[in-house]
Amino acid sequence: MAIPLFDIKEQHRRLENDLTAAFVRVLQSGQYILGPELEAFERETAAHLQVAHALGVSSGTDALLLALMALDIGPGDEVIVPAFTFFATAGCVRRLGAVPVFADICPSSYNLDPEDFKKRITPRTKAVIPVHLFGQSAEMDAILSIAREAGIAVIEDTAQSFGARYKGRFLGGLGDFGAFSFFPTKNLGTLGDAGLLTTNNDALAEKARILRVHGMNPKYHHPMIGGNFRMDALQAALLRVKLPHLEGYNQARQRNAAYYTKHLARLPGVRVASLPHNGHSCEDIADERTQILLPVALPDNDCIWNQYTIRVIGEGRRDALKTFLTEKGIGSEIYYPVPLHKQSCFSDIVPHALQLPESERISRECLSLPIFPELTESQLANVVAAIAAFLEESAKPR
Numbered sequence: 001m002a003i004p005l006f007d008i009k010e011q012h013r014r015l016e017n018d019l020t021a022a023f024v025r026v027l028q029s030g031q032y033i034l035g036p037e038l039e040a041f042e043r044e045t046a047a048h049l050q051v052a053h054a055l056g057v058s059s060g061t062d063a064l065l066l067a068l069m070a071l072d073i074g075p076g077d078e079v080i081v082p083a084f085t086f087f088a089t090a091g092c093v094r095r096l097g098a099v100p101v102f103a104d105i106c107p108s109s110y111n112l113d114p115e116d117f118k119k120r121i122t123p124r125t126k127a128v129i130p131v132h133l134f135g136q137s138a139e140m141d142a143i144l145s146i147a148r149e150a151g152i153a154v155i156e157d158t159a160q161s162f163g164a165r166y167k168g169r170f171l172g173g174l175g176d177f178g179a180f181s182f183f184p185t186k187n188l189g190t191l192g193d194a195g196l197l198t199t200n201n202d203a204l205a206e207k208a209r210i211l212r213v214h215g216m217n218p219k220y221h222h223p224m225i226g227g228n229f230r231m232d233a234l235q236a237a238l239l240r241v242k243l244p245h246l247e248g249y250n251q252a253r254q255r256n257a258a259y260y261t262k263h264l265a266r267l268p269g270v271r272v273a274s275l276p277h278n279g280h281s282c283e284d285i286a287d288e289r290t291q292i293l294l295p296v297a298l299p300d301n302d303c304i305w306n307q308y309t310i311r312v313i314g315e316g317r318r319d320a321l322k323t324f325l326t327e328k329g330i331g332s333e334i335y336y337p338v339p340l341h342k343q344s345c346f347s348d349i350v351p352h353a354l355q356l357p358e359s360e361r362i363s364r365e366c367l368s369l370p371i372f373p374e375l376t377e378s379q380l381a382n383v384v385a386a387i388a389a390f391l392e393e394s395a396k397p398r
């Protein structure tokens, strides 16, 4: 049985009538960019996420860029970002001429280490971008209080965490801005590119709204320089069909994650990663017998499992498991193989001696398994059986 890492076709097949009706509605409306369909979507997402303002934009990347532009971030400024994340988090900072300053992560959550973030604040620091990676909240209480004390803005990279909560509150509404993506592989994915920018700050929302259309206000008058960050009416209409189903999708992912954790944790050499102590310790619990560490959902945090990312311990072992799974027809992916401070495009701005040991280690150990909502129990069982076979094979004396 071939099991892909991700397959959206079944999800969309079940919604085919509604998606088709939405398409026809937009087709016949004659309005294809912004407009009433997007405004309705913005109202619905703002209500869902319990934020004051939600702006539909062209992508998650552009949501981040727009947030940085609305905060006037540019040359001479520094923005602190975790080194272990998707490229866009840091790429947007650099595109504006500012410098992304890389901080390390906590290996149990894969998210920004608040203590390391604090150490990297300088008089030039304007903002921090905590990423809620793989569907799990960064440690927002600690991050927000450090940022508040330092007087710097907080942009939540919520691309992978639409609908996830931290202490009961939806992610994306905790900092100054939340940047979401509707790329097809995200928990709320559309049939193309789209994103969302959220904020509870009226003035920032108004500025971002103007920047979204080339800094134009009123028509053909440009008090600022923005860009084309507009969202298509079609994507809004399609996402309006999917939004009411999101909670069900997220619950299915949580069930799948619970299945993996329950069944994988029984295998010899497999352990669940330990929770950080005092909210922000980065203790590592792997001992010499540990071969695989399973991801853990931190307390106070409603993880929605955009990825189920295990750590495979030992030189070359992660790649060996990936190859083994591929041979069995099981998809997996390395999110992410190169930490951002090691990307060649940043070599001119990263201090030569910079070491971020957790980000570097996790990049070597991480492997994401299929977790999408429509997986069946027998598919999940097959993934577990394949990993059991891998461990058994490698336990044999050679």
Ligand SMILES: *Cc1c(COP(=O)(O)O)cnc(C)c1O
Residues within 6 Å of the ligand: 059, 060, 061, 062, 085, 086, 088, 089, 131, 157, 159, 160, 180, 181, 182, 183, 193, 194, 195
């Ligand atoms: C997907 C993603 C983005 C970018 O979103 P796009 O819609 O693809 O531009 C940014 N940050 C993270 C962490 C992501 O996963």
